[in-house]
Amino acid sequence: MEPVPPVSLWPDPNALGPVTDLYQLTMMAGYRAVGMDGVEASFEVFVRRLPPGRSYLVFAGLEQAVGDLLNLRFSAEQVEGLRAFPAFSGMPSAFFEGLASLRFGGDFWAIPEGTVVFPGETLARVTAPLAQAQWVETFLLASLSYTTLVASKAARIVTAARGRTLLEFGARRGHGPQAGLLAARAAYLAGFHGTSHVEAARRLGIPASGTMAHSWIQSFPTEEEAFEAYARTFPGSTTLLIDTYDTLEGARKAALVRPHVQAVRLDSGDLDALSRGVRGILDGAGRPDIRIVASGDLDEFQIDRLLAAGAPIDAFGVGTELITSRDAPALSMVYKLVESGGHGRIKLSPGKKTYPMAKQVFRRRDADGLYSGDLVARADEQHDGEPLLSPLILGGRLAAPLPTMEQIRDRCARQLAALPPRLRRLDGPADYPIAYSDILERDARALMEQGA
Amino acid sequence: MEPVPPVSLWPDPNALGPVTDLYQLTMMAGYRAVGMDGVEASFEVFVRRLPPGRSYLVFAGLEQAVGDLLNLRFSAEQVEGLRAFPAFSGMPSAFFEGLASLRFGGDFWAIPEGTVVFPGETLARVTAPLAQAQWVETFLLASLSYTTLVASKAARIVTAARGRTLLEFGARRGHGPQAGLLAARAAYLAGFHGTSHVEAARRLGIPASGTMAHSWIQSFPTEEEAFEAYARTFPGSTTLLIDTYDTLEGARKAALVRPHVQAVRLDSGDLDALSRGVRGILDGAGRPDIRIVASGDLDEFQIDRLLAAGAPIDAFGVGTELITSRDAPALSMVYKLVESGGHGRIKLSPGKKTYPMAKQVFRRRDADGLYSGDLVARADEQHDGEPLLSPLILGGRLAAPLPTMEQIRDRCARQLAALPPRLRRLDGPADYPIAYSDILERDARALMEQGA
Numbered sequence: 001m002e003p004v005p006p007v008s009l010w011p012d013p014n015a016l017g018p019v020t021d022l023y024q025l026t027m028m029a030g031y032r033a034v035g036m037d038g039v040e041a042s043f044e045v046f047v048r049r050l051p052p053g054r055s056y057l058v059f060a061g062l063e064q065a066v067g068d069l070l071n072l073r074f075s076a077e078q079v080e081g082l083r084a085f086p087a088f089s090g091m092p093s094a095f096f097e098g099l100a101s102l103r104f105g106g107d108f109w110a111i112p113e114g115t116v117v118f119p120g121e122t123l124a125r126v127t128a129p130l131a132q133a134q135w136v137e138t139f140l141l142a143s144l145s146y147t148t149l150v151a152s153k154a155a156r157i158v159t160a161a162r163g164r165t166l167l168e169f170g171a172r173r174g175h176g177p178q179a180g181l182l183a184a185r186a187a188y189l190a191g192f193h194g195t196s197h198v199e200a201a202r203r204l205g206i207p208a209s210g211t212m213a214h215s216w217i218q219s220f221p222t223e224e225e226a227f228e229a230y231a232r233t234f235p236g237s238t239t240l241l242i243d244t245y246d247t248l249e250g251a252r253k254a255a256l257v258r259p260h261v262q263a264v265r266l267d268s269g270d271l272d273a274l275s276r277g278v279r280g281i282l283d284g285a286g287r288p289d290i291r292i293v294a295s296g297d298l299d300e301f302q303i304d305r306l307l308a309a310g311a312p313i314d315a316f317g318v319g320t321e322l323i324t325s326r327d328a329p330a331l332s333m334v335y336k337l338v339e340s341g342g343h344g345r346i347k348l349s350p351g352k353k354t355y356p357m358a359k360q361v362f363r364r365r366d367a368d369g370l371y372s373g374d375l376v377a378r379a380d381e382q383h384d385g386e387p388l389l390s391p392l393i394l395g396g397r398l399a400a401p402l403p404t405m406e407q408i409r410d411r412c413a414r415q416l417a418a419l420p421p422r423l424r425r426l427d428g429p430a431d432y433p434i435a436y437s438d439i440l441e442r443d444a445r446a447l448m449e450q451g452a
Numbered sequence: 453m454e455p456v457p458p459v460s461l462w463p464d465p466n467a468l469g470p471v472t473d474l475y476q477l478t479m480m481a482g483y484r485a486v487g488m489d490g491v492e493a494s495f496e497v498f499v500r501r502l503p504p505g506r507s508y509l510v511f512a513g514l515e516q517a518v519g520d521l522l523n524l525r526f527s528a529e530q531v532e533g534l535r536a537f538p539a540f541s542g543m544p545s546a547f548f549e550g551l552a553s554l555r556f557g558g559d560f561w562a563i564p565e566g567t568v569v570f571p572g573e574t575l576a577r578v579t580a581p582l583a584q585a586q587w588v589e590t591f592l593l594a595s596l597s598y599t600t601l602v603a604s605k606a607a608r609i610v611t612a613a614r615g616r617t618l619l620e621f622g623a624r625r626g627h628g629p630q631a632g633l634l635a636a637r638a639a640y641l642a643g644f645h646g647t648s649h650v651e652a653a654r655r656l657g658i659p660a661s662g663t664m665a666h667s668w669i670q671s672f673p674t675e676e677e678a679f680e681a682y683a684r685t686f687p688g689s690t691t692l693l694i695d696t697y698d699t700l701e702g703a704r705k706a707a708l709v710r711p712h713v714q715a716v717r718l719d720s721g722d723l724d725a726l727s728r729g730v731r732g733i734l735d736g737a738g739r740p741d742i743r744i745v746a747s748g749d750l751d752e753f754q755i756d757r758l759l760a761a762g763a764p765i766d767a768f769g770v771g772t773e774l775i776t777s778r779d780a781p782a783l784s785m786v787y788k789l790v791e792s793g794g795h796g797r798i799k800l801s802p803g804k805k806t807y808p809m810a811k812q813v814f815r816r817r818d819a820d821g822l823y824s825g826d827l828v829a830r831a832d833e834q835h836d837g838e839p840l841l842s843p844l845i846l847g848g849r850l851a852a853p854l855p856t857m858e859q860i861r862d863r864c865a866r867q868l869a870a871l872p873p874r875l876r877r878l879d880g881p882a883d884y885p886i887a888y889s890d891i892l893e894r895d896a897r898a899l900m901e902q903g904a
Binding site for chain 1: 598664685799
């Protein structure tokens, strides 16, 4: 008899209902018990503060967030499982029947993916019956905050790379196997040129990139044989990993390989010195056409230093630092009630000030076309500047086609180009002006004086 | 007409074949082209170094890794997609047909989940035809390294908490929505007592825990009404969040709520001072039975400081710091070729020394029963001590039932109890002796002298 198979730790994309915190469900039960579950409420997503040293974020994650909102439900098996939870021991049967038929039927507005955004401004808004709006918080934040972290880190690496080719190589260091797919997409929309993640490339049309591992080299009796076997298999698109034994020796061998190779990759050691040595060897062998790819725990600061020093590197593979957003692996992204039953709501906890009511963000430009500041206003106000939020889901249905990857990538490039140069510097942070409309300030003050 | 739905970013658990790096597939194609794809090879998983300040790791992630290995395949649609990749433009049709029928048919050995482990020792081993062994690297590392990071962080928090109740609250800060499920499991096996993640609780039998968000309080005209509505819905299991407006005032109200509440939760401010103030108010109101739960960006150091200072906190909710392993969001876990075609293999790159051949790890104890050191030896050697690796998959089939969550949790508790006290200190690192057998040292030297 075959032993019992392992428990799957893959959420079912068609039954993401319980991919949430228990308190969302206990509150849903509570609202139902007091007859408030149908009260219309708006919750807004925003970031409290930038990670240390950062001056901006690139907002991302909507493809997953919207897909999951449209598809959200509990399976019959999940509802049965919830009946056995001690927390729900006293719940009437109608509560569980309600879960079985629950769907997201509300509205979802957001700033487009690839937009440069700042703390304190509304990035997305859910308007729905209170129970539904509560339900979606957990997975919405997980999708948006992680993808935003990676896109934001990727944008800094793009700045550092001064136009060099950038390849996302992080899948093995992701926080679980799903993170690789999300990170490949986030990196590409922020300006990377390719990914090693095969499924991300296939689903999203991102150019796939990859060479060989050290194990390839080690599997052959000699490095030359390993190089030649690879070049014969992939004539015209061969990148050889040359650091398994001795990098400079590897470069000498690579220059002689037939069929001709297109690139060599360095994955260890002093990349500045080695890239110069390798470049000299390749040029001396009459192969100035062979490109040099560098990888190995690189981040924006190392890439900046290498290129500022003049290291002759044509492309960078970036993995761990990007996919884990290593210097800032968490983002203070929150989802806060701003309106319910037609009344503005705010939070008074110290250091956690919020503004009431559904909002819009207006972005202004200076005479040179650079962004000069954002105004956060009530959604029903009219102001100068580009309004950033638009509806993606209305009444539970997709309201407009989502942009393609290439459209998002173009938008992001234009957004980054319109950032004031002080904000694009790697040695941040630099401030960007965010203001709140007089009406918002007045509404917030009035609520504070009421004590809620 | 409904717009085109979003692209799913959920990998298909029944078609994880391309959830891997492109170079795994190009190497597979290359090995096939030179007739080496069937050569039997062994790759071993190990960690190069501990994260800063750490003295040990808790190995975890096998439930997902084994499940995925058993289930690994390409769908017909995926194989069609790969035909269009430029990297595969010259590949013969037989390559794609081979992918369509590919399964993992090899062996997988590992140290059990919940075991305390150290850098440089073999944690898991894949033995399979070269092409298959290469294929599985990427997702295996993503599953094992992330889950090990979280279990290792959780074990430190368990130490800091001195027996207090620990609840995993991190889902919203995970790197994508799958991370929540993986992290809830990792935290529980390392000694946490519950999770807020509903689906993790349902699938894995972890106690589910949760209270209410600030939005619950804000949705009622007064805090008292919010408290009472919740207590009536969940009589006998009510935890009230008391920091929305004024924590001490919240405590006074909580003591008076009917039906009686069981706990209050503080989520902001000076937790030491507030917990003392709240304890005094509750005791003064004749409610010494009400427990105090604290949360809000807590890690092992803050919990240690709070309890060392005598803060009267009964339970901690831990989110961001745990699920992102914030101080160490990446682990230098690698997967290296150690043997192919019956020959030992090593890597010579500077700072990346490896030992050849399939290995076993023997753990020794001192006279007090505490771990005194590990010996890494060739798998065919006999030594004193407990051998840690055992087979989980043989010939592509599950070789033994996987342990239950409770068995892993028990193992982990016993492992941590057998650690020398210097290793359990939070202000590490402390060293643990890892030795290599004479035979391994001799084999490695012989290969180094051959230059490979």
